[in-house]
Amino acid sequence: xxxxxxxxxxxxxxxxxxxxxxxxxxxxxxxxxxxxxxxxxxxxxxxxxxxxxxxxxxxxxxxxxxxxxxxxxxxxxxxxxxxxxxxxxxxxxxxxxxxxxxxxxxxxxxxxxxxxxxxxxxxxxxxxxxxxxxxxxxxxxxxxxxxxxxxxxxxxxxxxxxxxxxxxxxxxxxxxxxxxxxxxxxxxxxxxxxxxxxxxxxxxxxxxxxxxxxxxxxxxxxxxxxxxxxxxxxxxxxxxxxxxxxxxxxxxxxxxxxxxxxxxxxxxxxxxxx
Amino acid sequence: xxxxxxxxxxxxxxxxxxxxxxxxxxxxxxxxxxxxxxxxxxxxxxxxxxxxxxxxxxxxxxxxxxxxxxxxxxxxxxxxxxxxxxxxxxxxxxxxxxxxxxxxxxxxxxxxxxxxxxxxxxxxxxxxxxxxxxxxxxxxxxxxxxxxxxxxxxxxxxxxxxxxxxxxxxxxxxxxxxxxxxxxxxxxxxxxxxxxxxxxxxxxxxxxxxxxxxxxxxxxxxxxxxxxxxxxxxxxxxxxxxxxxxxxxxxxxxxxxxxxxxxxxxxxxxxxxxxxxxxxxxxxxxxxxxxxxxxxxxxxxxxxxxxxxxxxxxxxxxxxxxxxxxxxx
Numbered sequence: 001x002x003x004x005x006x007x008x009x010x011x012x013x014x015x016x017x018x019x020x021x022x023x024x025x026x027x028x029x030x031x032x033x034x035x036x037x038x039x040x041x042x043x044x045x046x047x048x049x050x051x052x053x054x055x056x057x058x059x060x061x062x063x064x065x066x067x068x069x070x071x072x073x074x075x076x077x078x079x080x081x082x083x084x085x086x087x088x089x090x091x092x093x094x095x096x097x098x099x100x101x102x103x104x105x106x107x108x109x110x111x112x113x114x115x116x117x118x119x120x121x122x123x124x125x126x127x128x129x130x131x132x133x134x135x136x137x138x139x140x141x142x143x144x145x146x147x148x149x150x151x152x153x154x155x156x157x158x159x160x161x162x163x164x165x166x167x168x169x170x171x172x173x174x175x176x177x178x179x180x181x182x183x184x185x186x187x188x189x190x191x192x193x194x195x196x197x198x199x200x201x202x203x204x205x206x207x208x209x210x211x212x213x214x215x216x217x218x219x220x221x222x223x224x225x226x227x228x229x230x231x232x233x234x235x236x237x238x239x240x241x242x243x244x245x246x247x248x249x250x251x252x253x254x255x256x257x258x259x260x261x262x263x264x265x266x267x268x269x270x271x272x273x274x
Numbered sequence: 275x276x277x278x279x280x281x282x283x284x285x286x287x288x289x290x291x292x293x294x295x296x297x298x299x300x301x302x303x304x305x306x307x308x309x310x311x312x313x314x315x316x317x318x319x320x321x322x323x324x325x326x327x328x329x330x331x332x333x334x335x336x337x338x339x340x341x342x343x344x345x346x347x348x349x350x351x352x353x354x355x356x357x358x359x360x361x362x363x364x365x366x367x368x369x370x371x372x373x374x375x376x377x378x379x380x381x382x383x384x385x386x387x388x389x390x391x392x393x394x395x396x397x398x399x400x401x402x403x404x405x406x407x408x409x410x411x412x413x414x415x416x417x418x419x420x421x422x423x424x425x426x427x428x429x430x431x432x433x434x435x436x437x438x439x440x441x442x443x444x445x446x447x448x449x450x451x452x453x454x455x456x457x458x459x460x461x462x463x464x465x466x467x468x469x470x471x472x473x474x475x476x477x478x479x480x481x482x483x484x485x486x487x488x489x490x491x492x493x494x495x496x497x498x499x500x501x502x503x504x505x506x507x508x509x510x511x512x513x514x515x516x517x518x519x520x521x522x523x524x525x526x527x528x529x530x531x532x533x534x535x536x537x538x539x540x541x542x543x544x545x546x547x548x549x550x551x552x553x554x555x556x557x558x559x560x561x562x563x564x565x566x567x568x569x570x571x572x573x574x575x576x577x578x579x580x581x582x583x584x585x586x587x588x589x590x591x592x593x594x595x596x597x598x599x600x601x602x603x
Contacts (some may be wrong), residue, residue: 012279012341012432014354021350025383036366036373038371043368043409099449112364112425115328118381251504 014117026119033113033126038133049094051138055058055089059145070210075150082146083163083235084208087228089138090171091203095195097131098178101217102188105270121267135171139164155242163238166248170231173255176262183269208232229256277414279306279341279435281464282327286336287486289322296322296489299336304466304481306432309459311479312468319488320468321361324435325481327466328358349589351517357426361437364422364444367411371397371421371510375428377439382429396424416447423454434458436467438570439475452477491583500504511568515540546571 041047056065063074063081069257073076104127105109113123143151143160153160178195185191206229212220227250234247282304289297300343303311312320324330329349340352358364365374372393379389397403400420410418419439426434439455440448455478459465462557469475475482476496484492484499492499510533512521518535525533525544529551533544545598546552549571559566 013353014351019405029381032377035380036369036377038367040368107367108360108362108364109366111330111360112358112378113381114330115351115353115356116378116381122381160530246410 005125006208018135024064026122026125029118029122030125030129034129034137035126037044037127037130037222039132041133045122047096048137048244050132051093052141053088054092055085055142055274056145058085058089059142060196063095063149064203068207072243078146078149079236079240080211081209082142082151083232083239084206085164086139086142086167087232087236088203088208089139090135090167091174092174092199093134093138094171094265095178095199096134097128097193098182099188099192100131101127101179102182103204117185120271121263124179124266124270125263127180128172130170131175132168133170135146136164139167148151151173153239159238159242163235166238166251167231167235170255171253173258176259176266180266182267199236202226203228207230212274220262221228230254280304280339281306281308282310282338282340282466283342284323284338284527285335287323287326287333287337287338289319289326289331289523295488297333300485300488300490302327302463302483302490306464307462309455309467309478310466311475311482312466312485313470313482314468314473315470316506318485320485321437322432322467322488323439323485324358328356328435329353330358352369354429355431355433357429357431357434359419359422359426359434359436359439363419365425367410370407370409371402371413374410374421375425378425379428391438392428397426400424410530414447415445416450419447419451420454420603421445423451427458431463433466435466437464438468438470440469441469445495448474453560486583497507498530506546507572508552509544509570509572510566512540512542513565513567518542519565520562521559523556524558524562524564528538528558540567543572 032171059082062085064075066081067077071080088178090111101124104251110123143164155163178191182188182191185194205219206226207223210230212223215223230247231251234245234251237243237245237247276371280303282302284300284302286296287297287302300319302310302312302321312323314320322331326333326518327340327345329345333347341350341355341383343355345352353531359515360455366377369377375393375396376389379392379414380386384392393406394403397406400423402417402424405413410421411465413421423436423439433547440451443451452474455465455467456588465478465480467474479496481493483490487495492502509530510521512518518539521542522535525531525542529546529548531545531547533542535542556566
């Protein structure tokens with residue numbers, strides 16, 4: 001029976017100012033956690049290899065391999081491939097978020113976060129927020145390499161910035177998926193293994209590197225429904241024509257749905273984990 | 275009825291992991307302003323119990339209140355009343371000591387300036403000022419524990435959980451930790467600590483719960499626990515081991531108890547309830563011509579309590595437990 005027995009112990013109230021809840025406090029706590037993430041990045045800069053080197057290697061490699069065959073010459077392939085690489089790098093980098101969150105959670109410090117009177121979502125949201133810095137670095141490097149190689153975005157600088165922001169927001173949203181798998185997985189390496197298995201075909205079976213009209217019907221159907229293609233198209237339209245298209249709204253809607261589903265799932269799994 | 279406020283009040287706490295009942299009906303009552311020791315071997319359920327009280331784990335059954343707040347329904351309030359120092363240092367390895375404390379302070383709602391001030395103050399108090407800027411990787415085990423404890427004190431919580439605060443520390447660092455814990459209590463905090471070290475519980479705790487296989491098998495002050503195991507014991511070593519049986523007979527006649535012979539057969543140990551009667555025993559030894567090589571009186575140690583309660587074979591386990599509870603109640 002769980003009837004509340006009258007207790008003889010007086011209820012002691014917490015000190016004022018300790019343990020605030022509510023939206024404002026939650027956001028503030030998340031930013032504190034993001035600050036923690038950034039300090040960690042500063043201490044271990046080698047964590048950034050994937051977002052600094054990968055975009056350079058991929059952009060140079062794929063452009064010179066595919067450029068002539070697909071678009072006739074390098075210059076006319078750049079507007080096609082840069083958005084593709086940009087999206088691929090950012091999405092792949094969001095896996096790392098899940099892996100690192102997992103590693104982080106295995107340490108004792110997360111026990112303390114759990115015992116603090118803070119919003120439950122703050123340690124997770126903060127970690128993911130800090131990782132937007134990784135996406136920003138990947139985005140900046142991809143565009144820079146592209147421009148060095150001869151990309152001249154017709155949409156203008158504002159469109160490039162907007163496209164960058166779009167990709168960062170979507171990558172942040174998708175990182176919630178990997179954060180969820182990070183929380184429920186037993187080891188960090190299994191997270192990256194499964195995630196790569198899913199993401200590799202998903203990024204390649206899209207319009208990232210080739211025009212889809214040469215593909216067999218079933219594959220073309222897949223690349224057209226693939227959400228990654230929508231994001232890539234949105235970026236292309238933005239930087240090459242300065243146009244905000246339906247693909248952009250579809251991408252943002254998709255991102256919102258992912259967060260709405262996976263953020264609560266992740267927090268719940270995080271709470272249940274001892 | 276007691277009028278002393280209770281910092282912790284737990285009844286029938288149960289936590290099962292798979293088929294293992296890690297905590298199997300634990301009751302605890304911790305009075306505010308005291309140090310309460312939960313003593314038990316590895317895997318007895320100490321950490322699981324603390325985790326449930328500190329809202330880190332949900333109990334499968336039972337209820338617990340911290341200063342009158344239910345740990346399940348008012349978890350957030352409970353969290354703002356407690357500080358938890360885990361068994362493994364719950365601080366950030368890659369950050370410096372100052373960064374750790376500032377981040378925890380900010381999370382607790384302190385302003386930037388307050389956080390800085392609080393960190394400096396705590397680092398000073400725990401003798402870590404010189405190491406403040408160094409990353410924790412280079413910290414010794416003792417420094418890490420001290421920082422961990424410092425982090426638990428930021429909000430000046432009225433109740434502090436210390437899960438095995440000195441496990442793995444060298445004797446000198448352990449003594450320092452003990453002093454720190456004593457200081458904490460002097461400032462009015464309630465401390466609930468777990469330990470596998472009997473002398474630690476004996477040294478620090480006002481009351482001790484002995485826990486084994488997820489159950490509280492004995493509870494009381496250190497002295498009560500020792501008293502429950504019996505009185506002091508008289509140890510006699512004979513010069514001539516062949517006279518052992520004769521000596522045992524004399525002990526039975528004069529003290530009225532059975533003496534236990536040591537395995538090597540030269541020593542007798544007998545419970546000593548009335549020291550006066552020892553005089554009679556010694557006189558009768560002399561009359562019988564039994565000569566003693568050595569004589570000593572051994573006070574019961576908490577180790578004996580512990581072994582008697584938790585280490586005894588299963589059949590006698592229940593008896594020992596009943597005796598203990600009877601004598602404490």
